[in-house]
Amino acid sequence: MVLLKIKFPFQKRVRLAQGLWLLSWVAMFSGAITFAMGVFLKTELHRRSEVMHSMDIHIVPNLLMAVGLASVGINICAGKVCQDSLDPSRFPRWKTFLPPFFCFSVFITSLLLVAMILSFALQPSLEESLKIGLKNGIRFYKDTDTPGRCFQKETIDRLQIEFQCCGNTNYRDWFEVQWISNRYLDFTSKEVKDRVRSNVDGRYLLDGVPFSCCNPASPRPCIQYSLLDNSAHYNYEYQSEELNLYNRGCRQALVNYYMGLMNTIGPCVLFDFLLQMTILVSLRYLQTAMEGVIGQENVEIETEGYILEKGVKETLLETKEKMKKILQFAQVGDASAVTPDTQPDAEKPATA
Amino acid sequence: MAVLPIKFTKTKRDRLAQVLWVLNWISVVTGIILFILGIFLKVEINKRQDLMAERQLQSVPNMLIAVGLIACMINFLGGKICYDCVDTNKFLRWKLVMLPYIICTFFFTLSVLVGALMCYSMHGQLEEALTVGLRDAMRYYKDTDTPGRCFLKRTVDLLQIQFQCCGNKGYRDWFQIQWVSNRYLDMSQREVVDRLRSNVEGKYLMDGVPFSCCNVNSPRPCIQYQITNNSAHFNYDYQTEELNLWMRGCHQALLDYYTNIMHSIGLTVLIIWLFELSVLTGVRYLQTSLENVLRQGDPECESDGWLLENSFVETARSNFNIIKHLGKFNQISSNGDPNIDKPSTAHYGPDNVPLKPLPTAS
Numbered sequence: 001m002v003l004l005k006i007k008f009p010f011q012k013r014v015r016l017a018q019g020l021w022l023l024s025w026v027a028m029f030s031g032a033i034t035f036a037m038g039v040f041l042k043t044e045l046h047r048r049s050e051v052m053h054s055m056d057i058h059i060v061p062n063l064l065m066a067v068g069l070a071s072v073g074i075n076i077c078a079g080k081v082c083q084d085s086l087d088p089s090r091f092p093r094w095k096t097f098l099p100p101f102f103c104f105s106v107f108i109t110s111l112l113l114v115a116m117i118l119s120f121a122l123q124p125s126l127e128e129s130l131k132i133g134l135k136n137g138i139r140f141y142k143d144t145d146t147p148g149r150c151f152q153k154e155t156i157d158r159l160q161i162e163f164q165c166c167g168n169t170n171y172r173d174w175f176e177v178q179w180i181s182n183r184y185l186d187f188t189s190k191e192v193k194d195r196v197r198s199n200v201d202g203r204y205l206l207d208g209v210p211f212s213c214c215n216p217a218s219p220r221p222c223i224q225y226s227l228l229d230n231s232a233h234y235n236y237e238y239q240s241e242e243l244n245l246y247n248r249g250c251r252q253a254l255v256n257y258y259m260g261l262m263n264t265i266g267p268c269v270l271f272d273f274l275l276q277m278t279i280l281v282s283l284r285y286l287q288t289a290m291e292g293v294i295g296q297e298n299v300e301i302e303t304e305g306y307i308l309e310k311g312v313k314e315t316l317l318e319t320k321e322k323m324k325k326i327l328q329f330a331q332v333g334d335a336s337a338v339t340p341d342t343q344p345d346a347e348k349p350a351t352a
Numbered sequence: 353m354a355v356l357p358i359k360f361t362k363t364k365r366d367r368l369a370q371v372l373w374v375l376n377w378i379s380v381v382t383g384i385i386l387f388i389l390g391i392f393l394k395v396e397i398n399k400r401q402d403l404m405a406e407r408q409l410q411s412v413p414n415m416l417i418a419v420g421l422i423a424c425m426i427n428f429l430g431g432k433i434c435y436d437c438v439d440t441n442k443f444l445r446w447k448l449v450m451l452p453y454i455i456c457t458f459f460f461t462l463s464v465l466v467g468a469l470m471c472y473s474m475h476g477q478l479e480e481a482l483t484v485g486l487r488d489a490m491r492y493y494k495d496t497d498t499p500g501r502c503f504l505k506r507t508v509d510l511l512q513i514q515f516q517c518c519g520n521k522g523y524r525d526w527f528q529i530q531w532v533s534n535r536y537l538d539m540s541q542r543e544v545v546d547r548l549r550s551n552v553e554g555k556y557l558m559d560g561v562p563f564s565c566c567n568v569n570s571p572r573p574c575i576q577y578q579i580t581n582n583s584a585h586f587n588y589d590y591q592t593e594e595l596n597l598w599m600r601g602c603h604q605a606l607l608d609y610y611t612n613i614m615h616s617i618g619l620t621v622l623i624i625w626l627f628e629l630s631v632l633t634g635v636r637y638l639q640t641s642l643e644n645v646l647r648q649g650d651p652e653c654e655s656d657g658w659l660l661e662n663s664f665v666e667t668a669r670s671n672f673n674i675i676k677h678l679g680k681f682n683q684i685s686s687n688g689d690p691n692i693d694k695p696s697t698a699h700y701g702p703d704n705v706p707l708k709p710l711p712t713a714s
Contacts, residue, residue, distance in 0.1 A: 144571035157568040161513060184572045186586035211574040214563040216509035219496035220536045222563040234538035 003308040008289040010300040014086060016289075020282050021082040027279055028075040030272045034112075035068025037265045044261060048254065050155045053132035056125045060262070063115040064269065070108045071276055077101065078283055085290050088299045095294075098287050105280050112273040119262040126258060130251045134168045141210070142181040157212040163257065165250035166213035171227075173249075178203040179210060209245060218243040281307065354658035360641040361654050368641075369437040372634045376431035379631055380424050382624045386464075387420030389617050396613060400606070402507050405484035407477045412614075415467050416621070423464070423628070426457055430635060440651045443642050450639045457632050464625045471618035478610055482603050486520045493562070494533040509564040515609065517602035518565035523579070525601075530555040531562060561597060570595040633659070 008016070042061035045052070081098070084090040137156045143149040160166055167173035185192050185204055195204050207228045214222035223244055226232035285305035292303030308315050360368070394413035397404070433450065436442035489508050492501040512518055519525035537544050537556055548554050559580045566574035575596050578584040641657030648655060660667050 150571075153571070154568050161568070180573050181571075184586055184588075189586075211563045211566040211576070212568070216506045216513070216564065219502075219505070219533075221532050224563070234536055 002304075002306045003311060005304055005306045006285060007302060008285070008305050009302045013286070013289050013293075013303070016282060016286055017082045017085045020279065020286060021079050023275070023279055023282075024075045024079040024082065027272070027275050028072050028079075030275055031068050031071030031075060033068075034071065034269060034272050035065055037268060038062070038064030038066075038068055041261060041265065045258070048159070050151070051130060051133040051137050051159060051250075051254070052126075053129045053136070054125070056129065057122050057258075060115055060119045060122065063111055063118070064265075067108055067111050067115065071272070074101075074105045074108065074276075075279070078279055081283065082286070085286055088290070088293055091290050092294055094287075095291075102280065102284060105276075109273060109276045109280065112269055112276070116266055116269055116273075119266070123255070123259065127251065127255050130254050131168065134250055138168060138173060138177050138179070141177070141179045144181065145183065157210065159250060159254075160210075160212040160246065163248075163250060163253040164215070164246050165248040165253040166209060166246040167249055168251050169249040170247065171209050171213055171245050174209045174213070175205060175207050178205060180204060180206075213245045215243055215246050220244070354656065355660040355663060357656050357658040358637060358641075359654055360637070360657050362652050365638070365641055365645075365655075366438050368634060368638050369434050372434040372437075372631065372638060373431055375627075375631045375634065376427045376434055379427035379628060380431065382627060383420050383423030383427055385420070386423060386467075386621065386624060387417055389620060390414070390416030390418075390420055393613065393617060396610070400511075402504065403485045403489050403511065403606070404478075404481040405488070407481040409474065409477060409481060412467075412470050412474050415463075415470060416617070419460075419464055419467050422460060423624075426460055427628075427631075429453065430457070430631070434635065434638065437638055437642060440642070440645065444646075447643070447646070450635075454632065454636055454639060457628075457635075461625060461628045461632060464621065464628060468618050468621035468625055471614045471621060474614055475607075475611060478614075479603075479607060482606055483520070486603055486606075490520060490525060490531070491529055493529070493531045496533065497535065509562060511602060511606075512562070512564035512598065515600075515602060515605040516567075516598050517600045517605040518561060518598040519601055520603050521601040522599070523561050523565055523597050526561040526565070527557060527559050530557060532556055532558075565597045567595050567598050572596070 038061045041064065042058065045058060045061065049055075081094055084094060134156075137152050137159075140146070140149040140152040141156055142153070144153050182204070187193065187196075192204065195206065196202050199205060206225065208225035209227065211222070211224060214224065223233055223236065223241075227245075228238055230237050284307055288307075288309075289303045289305035293299055293301065310318070390413045393416065394410070397409055397413065430453070433446050433453065436446060489504050492498070492504045493508055494505070495501040496505050534556070539545065544556065547556050547558065551557060558577070560577035561579065563574070563576055566576065575585055575588065575593075579597075580590055582589055636659055637657035640659075640661075641655045644655035644657070645651060645653065662670070
């Protein structure tokens with residue numbers, strides 16, 4: 001029972017081959033664009049890798065790059081096959097090549113869908129990675145003299161300015177961390193000693209934030225220190241003051257940014273996937289239609305094209321049988337090459 | 353004695369016409385590039401319009417835009433002409449147009465050169481505009497409640513962050529103006545009143561700068577207030593501290609930025625000018641060689657092409673005479689030159705004749 005049979009007269013075959021050749025060129029460009037988008041996404045993720053703890057999310061751009069490259073190759077092959085299908089004498093040489101080619105192409109194309117699904121599924125992982133990375137960045141903000149951490153201050157400052165955000169979840173994250181290095185604290189002053197003694201870990205905590213949290217859109221000069229103390233500043237109330245600092249947390253800002261990027265790339269990837277599947281299905285029809293022509297005297301006869309010769313279940317069973325035969329052939333091949341002394345060893349795989 | 357004559361065989365003429373056709377199309381593309389460069393410059397200047405005082409800065413990008421558009425049109429026409437020049441019959445169509453076309457294009461290339469030179473000369477106007485503009489922007493930094501100036505604080509802050517600069521010439525410019533609005537000053541405090549009284553104009557001046565002057569590369573948290581007071585901060589010496597604030601002035605930063613853009617654009621326009629000039633020379637050679645072919649009568653023969661038929665001096669003299677005669681054409685001449693005083697053959701009736709009964713029209 002043939003799957004999705006279509007009749008192909010000669011003209012229709014020719015039209016199919018020509019249209020498919022053109023489409024394969026379009027798909028080649030589409031594959032190149034997918035590759036470019038993968039590269040772009042990877043560079044964007046790499047730029048902020050200092051505030052990311054794990055690299056799990058990198059699998060999405062990696063998949064896009066790999067599939068983009070592979071699809072360029074697949075479409076070149078498809079174009080060649082289309083060109084040769086118009087000449088019945090050249091077509092037979094593709095006969096053994098095409099079935100594994102189809103399996104490989106379908107697998108590669110489905111990876112595009114996998115990439116799209118992963119870009120949504122890995123969002124919690126991205127958020128978690130950013131949470132830990134930002135927490136470390138804020139914790140090591142003051143360690144500008146420790147090798148390996150000296151860049152954290154600059155990274156966090158630039159990040160907060162560029163993404164217009166402050167702290168991990170919001171600006172209060174800075175109140176829980178000592179972000180001023182001991183090198184710049186006067187330990188003879190009473191205020192410093194009081195603050196350091198006021199908590200268990202002996203940290204200098206204050207209700208202040210670094211300058212990079214300041215919002216340029218605020219109508220008044222930035223208030224960074226004594227943020228929770230209304231009396232420290234004239235005409236200031238921290239509960240109603242919204243423009244002084246950035247209200248957003250950097251984790252949320254970065255997640256939004258990357259999700260926005262992936263949502264923009266999503267439709268292009270989907271389009272590429274649909275285009276590629278269309279090409280593969282049409283190529284399968286062309287191949288099966290041409291197989292009816294091979295060996296015939298008159299090349300202009302009408303033939304049938306189909307996706308699978310038998311039903312899905314039967315094809316799967318057949319493939320399983322074929323695989324078993326190939327494996328057995330490999331084992332038997334090994335056994336016959338071995339000398340008679342080691343025959344008991346050769347018996348073993350058969351009984352395993 | 354012709355200027356720079358070259359012999360052209362038929363194949364050489366045809367090759368020249370084809371090459372010029374391609375080059376004219378490339379010139380159309382360069383015309384589009386000029387147009388895009390003009391628009392880019394216009395956008396860049398408009399982006400920072402708040403920081404520049406009113407000067408004639410818009411003339412340069414407008415010139416580039418106009419020149420780019422005209423270049424497209426002229427080269428499109430030139431391409432059409434060169435395409436037709438391969439066939440001597442079609443050349444006859446363009447014969448009368450070609451010389452005026454070449455003269456127009458020559459003057460147009462002069463305007464391209466003027467455009468390129470204007471790019472380099474804009475430097476002086478830009479410097480003046482920036483000095484005044486930045487000074488005013490800093491002065492109105494605190495006026496976030498005055499309509500028309502309320503955005504200046506944000507503009508200056510974003511400028512200092514993006515260009516990594518502070519103040520007009522340096523951070524000390526902020527010490528001389530009041531950048532904290534009176535709305536946020538507690539007039540009942542002694543310190544505030546003292547500061548206000550300490551200068552003639554009653555301005556609240558202090559040795560502090562806005563947060564946007566802070567340098568992100570500094571190893572210590574930013575010191576914005578009491579900058580010149582070493583004892584106010586632990587382990588701090590303002591004379592040796594270089595990483596705390598941005599050291600560059602915004603005037604210098606913006607000037608460098610715009611000068612870079614202008615120099616790149618000027619260089620590109622110069623290269624385009626040279627290209628246009630070479631295309632024009634080719635078209636001139638093509639025109640003169642085809643005219644000589646027509647003069648000799650045989651389309652397949654070899655002909656000479658040149659830039660000018662006679663030497664520079666003679667050509668200048670003859671052109672000057674033509675212009676003189678053109679001027680004389682407007683005056684009533686009693687020289688008896690038959691070409692000018694040829695009587696009109698239209699029957700309007702004779703002049704200066706006493707009234708007679710009207711003859712019937714003939």
